[in-house]
């Protein structure tokens with residue numbers, strides 16, 4: 144069943160667990176993620192970054208249809224909509240949540256652009272995720288991993304004035320593979336959770352460690368974005384096999400199997416199995 148982010152995250156916030164948002168870019172990994180959710184009886188969020196599959200007008204409706212056919216509740220999220228045009232393309236392509244990332248802009252301009260997107264999306268029955276503070280790249284983590292953490296007072300103003308349905312916060316994680324050890328600010332997470340009425344989102348879940356992520360899910364994060372770890376698991380499942388002769392036919396099934404098993408692993412870490 145295809146639903147908006149609110150239909151998944153309101154319950155997650157009320158009951159104190161997270162839901163994995165799996166980055167997908169192909170019908171093989173969409174199917175793998177949905178099968179993982181069905182086997183674990185879990186809600187699921189499908190994340191799509193336009194850079195990973197630029198043909199959103201084709202891929203959006205395919206992923207939306209696959210979500211509709213499932214018995215689980217599934218949200219199709221456009222991750223990091225970089226421009227107004229890209230966000231509108233997401234709306235037209237069947238996405239049920241738009242993540243608009245204007246976190247590198249000054250606060251007032253971030254608020255203005257996110258507010259505009261909220262008005263459009265809410266008018267269409269869709270939801271919106273914003274970002275405050277900035278989640279950078281793991282390869283630069285040793286240099287800028289401590290910069291641009293989310294400020295609690297600013298976040299209160301941001302949520303109230305934009306009307307966003309969920310907020311991505313910067314509490315010490317980073318996108319992609321880490322150089323250096325991630326240091327997650329749980330105390331900051333607690334203050335954000337207690338101060339804000341909306342569900343919180345963690346970007347850069349991969350490489351952050353199961354123990355850290357399970358704790359995040361219990362202590363205030365409701366949506367956990369995962370990309371690198373899922374793709375890595377797919378690759379490892381492939382290269383560990385004997386692919387000689389007709390083994391080549393197993394290319395996509397093995398990638399999907401590795402991807403699916405890792406999504407199931409993170410469903411368990413997030414505490415959303417059976418929800």
Ligand SMILES: [Zn+2]
Pocket residue numbers: 223278318346347368
């Ligand atoms: Zn992100």
